[in-house]
Amino acid sequence: MRSAARIAIAAGGVVACGLVLAALAFARVDGEDRVAAAPGFTKDVAPIVAEKCAGCHRVGGIAPFPLQTARQISARAPAIAAMVQARIMPPWPPGPRSPEYEGQSARTLNAAQRATILAWAKADGRVDGPAERTSAPQGPEVRDGESVLSLRMQSAYRPSAAKGVTDDYRCFLIDPKQAGDAFVTSARIEPGQAKVVHHVILFRVPPAQVAQAQSLDAAAAGPGWSCFGGTGLPAGEGGLASSLDNANWIAAWAPGWGAGRLPEGTGVMLPAGSRIVMQVHYNLLNGRAPDRSRAVLTVAPASAGLTPHQTVLMPGPVELACAKGETGPLCDRTQALLELSRKYGTTAAFMPAGLLLLCRGNASTPRPSSVSTCDRRIQEPTTIHVAAGHMHLLGAAIRLELNPGTSRAKVLLDIPRWDFHWQNAYTLVRPVRAGPGDTVRVTCRYDVRKRQRGEHGAPKTPRYVLWGEGTTDEMCLGILQVTRG
Numbered sequence: 001m002r003s004a005a006r007i008a009i010a011a012g013g014v015v016a017c018g019l020v021l022a023a024l025a026f027a028r029v030d031g032e033d034r035v036a037a038a039p040g041f042t043k044d045v046a047p048i049v050a051e052k053c054a055g056c057h058r059v060g061g062i063a064p065f066p067l068q069t070a071r072q073i074s075a076r077a078p079a080i081a082a083m084v085q086a087r088i089m090p091p092w093p094p095g096p097r098s099p100e101y102e103g104q105s106a107r108t109l110n111a112a113q114r115a116t117i118l119a120w121a122k123a124d125g126r127v128d129g130p131a132e133r134t135s136a137p138q139g140p141e142v143r144d145g146e147s148v149l150s151l152r153m154q155s156a157y158r159p160s161a162a163k164g165v166t167d168d169y170r171c172f173l174i175d176p177k178q179a180g181d182a183f184v185t186s187a188r189i190e191p192g193q194a195k196v197v198h199h200v201i202l203f204r205v206p207p208a209q210v211a212q213a214q215s216l217d218a219a220a221a222g223p224g225w226s227c228f229g230g231t232g233l234p235a236g237e238g239g240l241a242s243s244l245d246n247a248n249w250i251a252a253w254a255p256g257w258g259a260g261r262l263p264e265g266t267g268v269m270l271p272a273g274s275r276i277v278m279q280v281h282y283n284l285l286n287g288r289a290p291d292r293s294r295a296v297l298t299v300a301p302a303s304a305g306l307t308p309h310q311t312v313l314m315p316g317p318v319e320l321a322c323a324k325g326e327t328g329p330l331c332d333r334t335q336a337l338l339e340l341s342r343k344y345g346t347t348a349a350f351m352p353a354g355l356l357l358l359c360r361g362n363a364s365t366p367r368p369s370s371v372s373t374c375d376r377r378i379q380e381p382t383t384i385h386v387a388a389g390h391m392h393l394l395g396a397a398i399r400l401e402l403n404p405g406t407s408r409a410k411v412l413l414d415i416p417r418w419d420f421h422w423q424n425a426y427t428l429v430r431p432v433r434a435g436p437g438d439t440v441r442v443t444c445r446y447d448v449r450k451r452q453r454g455e456h457g458a459p460k461t462p463r464y465v466l467w468g469e470g471t472t473d474e475m476c477l478g479i480l481q482v483t484r485g
Helices: 012-025 041-052 070-075 077-085 111-122 207-219 239-245 333-344 346-360 449-453
Strands: 147-152 167-174 182-190 197-205 249-253 259-261 266-270 275-283 294-301 310-315 371-377 382-390 395-402 410-415 425-434 439-446 477-484
Touching: 041 070, 041 111, 070 077, 077 111, 167 207, 182 197, 182 249, 197 207, 197 266, 207 275, 239 310, 249 266, 249 294, 266 294, 310 371, 310 439, 333 346, 346 371, 382 395, 382 410, 395 477, 410 425, 439 477
Parallel strands: none
Antiparallel strands: 147 294, 167 275, 182 259, 182 266, 182 294, 197 249, 197 275, 310 477, 371 439, 382 425, 382 477, 395 410, 395 439
C-alpha cells in the first residue's frame, strides 16, 4: 500500500501546461482578488510550505525532491504555482461526493493560502530570508494511562526477488513484550526506505499462533520470511469470511497514510503474549536499498475498558483484458494465471477464482471488465469510523458505498481520480451506523492505457491483469475500520 512520490507529474509537459494555466489565473483565486503586493517569502510563504508540503518534500521523504530550504523552494516556484493552481498539490483525493473527514482543512490549502503562493510565484519566487525550519516527525500523543511501544525490525533487510519479479513481501516477527492485555490506541509507521516500501501492515499474532510464526522465522534465511498475500499463518476460526470481517490488522502504512489515533474510546486489542508481524511490501521498480522500517504505538491497559476496533477488508475481483490492439502470450488469461503462480506461488493462482466466487457466486465464466464491484452484507450492528481504498498502477477510481441504489444510500469514500502514490485512510467526522441487512459495496475502475503510457514506471508488456500481490498486478480493496454493537 510507498514508492516514488505522487507529484512526479510536476515534471515535463505537465508542468509546462500547468504554468500556462497558472499564469492566466494569478489575478483571481476562488473569486477573491489576489494580494496587492507580493507576499514575503519568510513571513508568508515559508510557513505554508512547512505546514502543507515539507512533511513529504523533505530529505528521506516520499516526494522526489525536498522543499526545505529557501533555495529549493524558490527554484521550483513555477512548478509549485502550477500544481497549486491546478489543485493537484497538496493532494486531497476524495471527491465532492465524499463525506467530511477529520483533518480535511489541515491537509488542503484555503483560498488565502493559494493566493499567497500564486502571487509570490508571479513575483519570480523571490526570497527575503530563510525557509521555516521543519522538525522531524513528532512522537505520538501519549494520554494518561498510556505507554509507548517502539517496534523495529531487528536488523536491516535488503529486498530481493527472482529474475523478472519486481516485488518482495517480507514478514518480520516482533515481540512487543506486553505482560498484560492491552489496547493499541494509535500508531505511527515510518518506512526506512520510502522509495522502495510500497506498504507496511502490522498484523496481530495471537498467543496460540506464536510458535507457528517462530517456526516460519527460523526456517527462512536472513531477517524475516517471504509472505506474499498475508503472514503465512492460518486464517483461524471461521475461515476466510471471518478473517475478512475482522482482519487481524493493528495498523497500516501506505503513501500518505501511516499515523493517527483511533477514534475516541476505541482500541485494537493486543492480548498478553501476542506477537506482531510487520509485513513490508518492497517495490523493486524503485531500487533495492536496505530497509529497517519501524513503528511507534501507544497502548492502554485492558482496564481502560475501550471498545474493540476492527478492520473489515472488502476485496473485489480483477479481470483486465489486454487493450484493443495489444497482443502477446500473457494476453491469454490462463498464461497470466501461470505467471502469477510462478512469481508468487501456487496459492496466488487460486485468488482470482476465490474472489469471483465471493463476489459473483461463480468462477467458471470470468468476464473481463474495467469495472470491479463486490457487495458485503452486514451481519450485526456496526459503526463505521474510517474508510480507505487500495489499488495499484492501473487504478482510475474507487468508491465505497452503504446501501447503493436505495433511498438509504450513503457514500463512505469516493476517489474519482486514483493516484497510486497517494493512499490514505479517512476518518469520518460523523461515523455511520449500519445494521443487519445493510450492504456495503466497493467499486473499482481501471484504465489499462496507464500501462501503455508507462505511468509510474509500469512495464508496458501487454498482459491480462488479475488480482495479484505485485505492484504491476492489480487489487480492488475497500477497507473499513469499525466498532460493533
